[in-house]
Amino acid sequence: MKEYALMMIGAALVNNVILARFLGLCSFMGVTTRIDTAAGMGLATTFVITVSSMADWAVQTYLLAPYGLGFLRTVTFILVIASAVQFTELTVRKVSPSLFQMLGIYLPLITTNCAVLGVALLLVESHMNFLASTLFAFASSLGYSLVMVIFAGLRERLALAPVPRLFAGPPIGFIVASLLAMAFMGFSGISTG
Amino acid sequence: MIRLSDRNTVEGIVRVVEVQDGVLWLQPEQTSTCGSCASAGQCGKGIGSLARRNEARRFSIAHQDGLGLGVGERIVVGIAPRILVKAALIAYGLPLTTALAAAGIAQSWFGGDLATLLAAATGLACGLWMARLGARRLSASGELAPRFLRRAKPGESDGGKSES
Missing domain, CATH: 2.40.50 (OB fold (Dihydrolipoamide Acetyltransferase, E2P))
Incomplete structure (x- = not known):
């Protein structure tokens, strides 16, 4: 249990998908203009990353590894991720058309989010069992959502701040992102200390 | 939108x-x-x-x-922004929670990967069913x-x- 907890803290904070691995930067800058939309996108991505990681683990363990098809890994994982997104879209539409109308915007964005593929490929390298890999994926995506919400909050405040004209918009956003990344570097003390 | x-x-x-x-x-x-x-x-x-x-x-x-x-x-x-987050929690958070809980229980009971995988899939299906009920309730209240x-x-x- 302790190993799982440490692994999840490491995946969410120390090796954060966005600030340490630099994955999912498009949505990081694009969908963080407001906390609510960032939270919605974060939850949708969390769901897709976790579900697709479960499927990717099964495909890797029961199909690619036993038959020596490792060279097809990236293509296969992309297919699995696209299928997971389609599954999610169909399921949410079936579960509640109202929710689908409201949340459907996030789903196409997730398919092209490199964080999903990045986490799946990291799992293959780490050779974990099913539960550990699922928890790792879940924690990684929670870390993604956390950073999205934090950054959205900062950008909401930035929108009200007197920013010099040359730095207004994305430039000040990138500067804030770099400061946030440096702040997250402090979490690396957890694993080494 | x-x-x-x-x-x-x-x-x-x-x-x-x-x-x-x-x-x-x-x-x-x-x-x-x-x-x-x-x-x-x-x-x-x-x-x-x-x-x-x-x-x-x-x-x-x-x-x-x-x-x-x-x-x-x-x-x-x-x-309302609050509803957006609430809807996302019901649609995505609930099924994930049940899937992870089922996987954790199966791992502690059976220990095997295949059993854990099947339990996670079952938990996910149960979570989606619960999300459907939650979404219906939310929809009936007119909040969505x-x-x-x-x-x-x-x-x-x-x-x-x-x-x-």
Whole structure:
């Protein structure tokens, strides 16, 4: 249990998908203009990353590894991720058309989010069992959502701040992102200390 | 459909596609991307056509007397931000929680990967069923229904930029 907890803290904070691995930067800058939309996108991505990681683990363990098809890994994982997104879209539409109308915007964005593929490929390298890999994926995506919400909050405040004209918009956003990344570097003390 | 607006409403621009007695049928006017980078025009295009996706996301709101809205008009609708997060928690958070809980229990009971995998899939299915119940309750309370805010200004778009 302790190993799982440490692994999840490491995946969410120390090796954060966005600030340490630099994955999912498009949505990081694009969908963080407001906390609510960032939270919605974060939850949708969390769901897709976790579900697709479960499927990717099964495909890797029961199909690619036993038959020596490792060279097809990236293509296969992309297919699995696209299928997971389609599954999610169909399921949410079936579960509640109202929710689908409201949340459907996030789903196409997730398919092209490199964080999903990045986490799946990291799992293959780490050779974990099913539960550990699922928890790792879940924690990684929670870390993604956390950073999205934090950054959205900062950008909401930035929108009200007197920013010099040359730095207004994305430039000040990138500067804030770099400061946030440096702040997250402090979490690396957890694993080494 | 979603864009930055005042703090109390998440707004989106929709087009009126049908006007029936007391009901307006609306179609979101959105791109399939966040629209914030140079690749916005190409991003996500391969995942089904945008027209088909938007058509699938048609929805209706109660027609308000005296507005005189016609087919083809662009209007702005909005929902409370709190509802957006609540809906996301029900749709995505609940199934994930049950899937992870089921996987954890199966791992401690059986220990094998296959059993854990099957338990996670079962937990996910149960979670989706529970999400359906939760969404029905939320829908019945009327909280999920977007409300008419105003007519869209000429050139106004979801990204907040003028169309040229």
